[in-house]
Amino acid sequence: xxxxxxxxxxxxxxxxxxxxYNSKESIERKIGEPIEVKYILDLHDFPDSPYADxxxxxxxxxxxxxxIDIVVEAMGGLNPAYDFCKSCLLAGKSVVTSxxxxxxxxxxxxxxIASQNNVNFFFxxxxxxxxxxxxxxxxxxAANEINEIAGILNxxxxxxxxxxxxxxxxxxxxxxxxxxxxxxxSDPTADVDGHDSCRKICILASLAFGRHVYPENIYTEGIxxxxxxxxxxxxxxxxxxxxxxxxxxxxxxGVKESDVVAMVCPAFISSDSQLASVDxxxxxxxxxxxxTGDVVFYGKGAGKYPTASSMVADVIDVAKANGTSxxxxxxxxxxxxxxxxxxxxxxxxxxxxxxxxxxxxxxxQREFGEVTLLSRKxxxxxxxxxxxxxxxxxKIDEHIKKLKDGGMTILSTIRVLDY
Amino acid sequence: xxxxxxxxxxxxxxxxxxxxYNSKESIERKIGEPIEVKYILDLHDFPDSPYADxxxxxxxxxxxxxxIDIVVEAMGGLNPAYDFCKSCLLAGKSVVTSxxxxxxxxxxxxxxIASQNNVNFFFxxxxxxxxxxxxxxxxxxAANEINEIAGILNxxxxxxxxxxxxxxxxxxxxxxxxxxxxxxxSDPTADVDGHDSCRKICILASLAFGRHVYPENIYTEGIxxxxxxxxxxxxxxxxxxxxxxxxxxxxxxGVKESDVVAMVCPAFISSDSQLASVDxxxxxxxxxxxxTGDVVFYGKGAGKYPTASSMVADVIDVAKANGTSxxxxxxxxxxxxxxxxxxxxxxxxxxxxxxxxxxxxxxxQREFGEVTLLSRKxxxxxxxxxxxxxxxxxKIDEHIKKLKDGGMTILSTIRVLDY
Numbered sequence: 069x070x071x072x073x074x075x076x077x078x079x080x081x082x083x084x085x086x087x088x089y090n091s092k093e094s095i096e097r098k099i100g101e102p103i104e105v106k107y108i109l110d111l112h113d114f115p116d117s118p119y120a121d122x123x124x125x126x127x128x129x130x131x132x133x134x135x136i137d138i139v140v141e142a143m144g145g146l147n148p149a150y151d152f153c154k155s156c157l158l159a160g161k162s163v164v165t166s167x168x169x170x171x172x173x174x175x176x177x178x179x180x181i182a183s184q185n186n187v188n189f190f191f192x193x194x195x196x197x198x199x200x201x202x203x204x205x206x207x208x209x210a211a212n213e214i215n216e217i218a219g220i221l222n223x224x225x226x227x228x229x230x231x232x233x234x235x236x237x238x239x240x241x242x243x244x245x246x247x248x249x250x251x252x253x254s255d256p257t258a259d260v261d262g263h264d265s266c267r268k269i270c271i272l273a274s275l276a277f278g279r280h281v282y283p284e285n286i287y288t289e290g291i292x293x294x295x296x297x298x299x300x301x302x303x304x305x306x307x308x309x310x311x312x313x314x315x316x317x318x319x320x321x322g323v324k325e326s327d328v329v330a331m332v333c334p335a336f337i338s339s340d341s342q343l344a345s346v347d348x349x350x351x352x353x354x355x356x357x358x359x360t361g362d363v364v365f366y367g368k369g370a371g372k373y374p375t376a377s378s379m380v381a382d383v384i385d386v387a388k389a390n391g392t393s394x395x396x397x398x399x400x401x402x403x404x405x406x407x408x409x410x411x412x413x414x415x416x417x418x419x420x421x422x423x424x425x426x427x428x429x430x431x432x433q434r435e436f437g438e439v440t441l442l443s444r445k446x447x448x449x450x451x452x453x454x455x456x457x458x459x460x461x462x463k464i465d466e467h468i469k470k471l472k473d474g475g476m477t478i479l480s481t482i483r484v485l486d487y
Numbered sequence: 488x489x490x491x492x493x494x495x496x497x498x499x500x501x502x503x504x505x506x507x508y509n510s511k512e513s514i515e516r517k518i519g520e521p522i523e524v525k526y527i528l529d530l531h532d533f534p535d536s537p538y539a540d541x542x543x544x545x546x547x548x549x550x551x552x553x554x555i556d557i558v559v560e561a562m563g564g565l566n567p568a569y570d571f572c573k574s575c576l577l578a579g580k581s582v583v584t585s586x587x588x589x590x591x592x593x594x595x596x597x598x599x600i601a602s603q604n605n606v607n608f609f610f611x612x613x614x615x616x617x618x619x620x621x622x623x624x625x626x627x628x629a630a631n632e633i634n635e636i637a638g639i640l641n642x643x644x645x646x647x648x649x650x651x652x653x654x655x656x657x658x659x660x661x662x663x664x665x666x667x668x669x670x671x672x673s674d675p676t677a678d679v680d681g682h683d684s685c686r687k688i689c690i691l692a693s694l695a696f697g698r699h700v701y702p703e704n705i706y707t708e709g710i711x712x713x714x715x716x717x718x719x720x721x722x723x724x725x726x727x728x729x730x731x732x733x734x735x736x737x738x739x740x741g742v743k744e745s746d747v748v749a750m751v752c753p754a755f756i757s758s759d760s761q762l763a764s765v766d767x768x769x770x771x772x773x774x775x776x777x778x779t780g781d782v783v784f785y786g787k788g789a790g791k792y793p794t795a796s797s798m799v800a801d802v803i804d805v806a807k808a809n810g811t812s813x814x815x816x817x818x819x820x821x822x823x824x825x826x827x828x829x830x831x832x833x834x835x836x837x838x839x840x841x842x843x844x845x846x847x848x849x850x851x852q853r854e855f856g857e858v859t860l861l862s863r864k865x866x867x868x869x870x871x872x873x874x875x876x877x878x879x880x881x882k883i884d885e886h887i888k889k890l891k892d893g894g895m896t897i898l899s900t901i902r903v904l905d906y
Binding site for chain 1: 506510513514517611617618619622623626627629630631632761764776777778779780781782783784785786787790792793795796797798799800803804
């Protein structure tokens with residue numbers, strides 16, 4: 069008999085309980101024994117819930133009950149989720165979580181504790197919602213060196229960008245619509261400033277490269293400065309603006325000890341890319357392996373039942389693991405394998421105001437050599453837009469500074485990525 | 488120590504051996520013990536191969552060697568692969584295969600034998616090449632009822648259709664190019680007639696619905712009759728022609744005992760679909776679950792290293808299973824849960840010749856009510872094309888017969904699918 073506790077009875081927690089009871093028969097067939105949710109931890113009362121009898125406000129009920137061998141954490145946030153999960157692992161209980169903040173900040177430590185206590189710490193639901201990505205990535209890794217991962221990892225910002233692209237909305241209009249539809253929180257900072265994507269790319273990069281990548285070390289830029297003009301230029305260039313979390317091995321020190329560059333930023337993505345057609349609230353994650361080539365995973369990145377179904381898949385895997393530790397492991401690390409993002413080789417789209425277009429073109433050519441000039445309908449006389457050649461970002465920025473020195477006003481710059 | 492035998496030293500077999508030795512260190516770290524290829528079975532000599540000392544022509548060397556606990560089958564075809572794999576499983580050796588013909592024809596039997604002998608029979612590489620699909624599908628299944636699966640499962644035909652769409656080639660021109668580039672065999676029947684896709688959708692459907700679906704019971708139509716005109720009409724309709732293998736639960740008898748309809752056919756797919764952007768030799772597989780919604784897996788569906796990397800991922804899983812049977816199981820079945828494909832509800836694109844367009848339109852409206860008329864550049868005066876409303880295919884065909892009776896010549900019909 070697998071006895072489970074669910075911590076947090078919000079959207080994901082209640083979804084997980086529902087999926088467990090809706091699919092109870094098929095889950096039990098898969099794990100070969102009965103399954104039961106014994107406790108639901110939440111500080112609120114839910115007198116009308118069919119699971120009201122399982123509710124407790126005291127974490128110790130769970131921690132001290134030896135019958136509980138699997139704990140599902142769906143509280144979100146770092147505290148008290150971190151303390152609770154750590155205590156459970158130390159007490160020999162496996163933990164399944166959808167909490168990307170927790171995994172991105174404390175993954176290496178919790179994986180280590182799980183391993184020492186011969187239990188599992190699984191987090192399929194922390195990235196990509198209902199899209200299986202953590203375990204497939206682990207599978208890809210089995211026979212591949214992963215060179216790069218890039219993804220549209222946040223449905224809210226992708227919805228906003230899709231509305232800006234397809235319906236010519238401004239950022240503010242699209243954000244307001246996202247809030248109206250319940251896709252964005254009243255405080256949308258974590259989404260639109262890229263923090264949510266940052267946590268997710270940290271989890272994926274840690275798994276792919278075997279060493280913990282901490283969010284505070286990843287350059288993160290959100291979508292609040294993207295304008296309708298930028299979106300239009302992206303289309304004229306042959307692509308779209310997407311918020312991309314990406315991480316790339318630079319192979320400077322050989323494959324095994326490779327340096328890694330990682331970033332979250334809005335980017336021009338070619339319409340040929342599989343990521344370009346990931347629209348609305350969907351997520352898409354591209355894994356570039358040396359043997360498999362590009363593999364892409366696509367689906368709903370959030371939502372009650374998609375996320376709950378990933379939680380339940382983890383619960384089943386823990387139950388099937390039968391008391392052995394199958395933890396997907398990476399190790400803690402000082403962050404010296406992360407190279408400065410200014411060293412990343414890429415191109416940039418630049419939009420600028422100038423006094424005289426011909427002079428500006430000459431200046432641009434002097435700095436960058438041949439560039440791709442972009443156009444848009446009703447372009448003001450004094451606006452110029454182009455895509456630079458590929459070089460280290462720091463170099464590009466030096467040249468852009470020269471454009472400013474030469475009298476041009478830079479209106480926007482957006483990276484151009486090759487996914 | 489895991490000792491492995493590889494049967495078949497062609498493209499996939501030699502790729503598997505290479506990947507094992509190239510990633511030996513990382514594989515051994517994952518499985519926690521040394522790994523070695525002890526035998527390679529092939530009837531040819533490979534005197535220049537670095538693995539020449541491992542070659543044998545006698546299957547009994549493998550079968551009778553108790554040190555061999557994992558056998559990789561990369562011979563292809565039903566015989567002698569079936570006998571060899573069966574003998575290995577009966578002798579307590581786990582089998583990993585990329586052989587879709589074998590799994591589609593004998594999967595239920597070999598899974599049953601593996602289970603009885605407490606060994607594993609894995610076949611991740613049999614569908615989607617390097618794209619992880621078998622195990623992610625199994626994961627999705629854990630907490631989902633799968634309602635539908637649809638995929639572009641054959642890279643050769645997808646390459647041909649892409650060339651017809653993008654470069655306006657005829658079928659014959661595109662096939663010749665595919666042969667020139669080594670994507671198509673000199674006898675391309677298995678690809679262009681849909682048999683390869685049929686085997687793959689049978690494997691996916693068997694896994695999703697828990698009962699073996701045999702290829703001979705699946706209506707299969709290839710792409711040889713697709714014309715440049717059809718491709719043009721698909722574009723004017725807002726999509727593309729793709730060869731789709733699909734299987735769908737009809738839920739007639741409730742979810743658990745659902746009837747299933749499955750088919751391989753060229754189809755109009757809307758350009759909004761994630762499958763529409765799967766081009767060239769790539770594969771894309773859409774899984775529609777009740778909790779996750781649509782999840783799509785995309786990548787290279789064939790090729791030496793992608794396929795080999797899936798084989799090696801399976802080898803690692805077998806080695807980690809440590810002598811326990813983790814077989815992904817479905818059961819044999821009489822095929823009475825498969826309903827007649829004529830009962831499937833869908834729409835059809837119809838292209839026809841008529842004497843008089845106005846008369847033809849009236850006749851069409853009498854039969855189908857409102858239809859979507861399609862147009863193309865330089866359309867001959869006596870050609871008419873349209874998309875029917877959605878209804879059972881059998882009904883559509885009855886109405887089409889009436890069009891013929893009314894004097895119209897049907898030039899082509901292609902199904903319109905909602906993926």
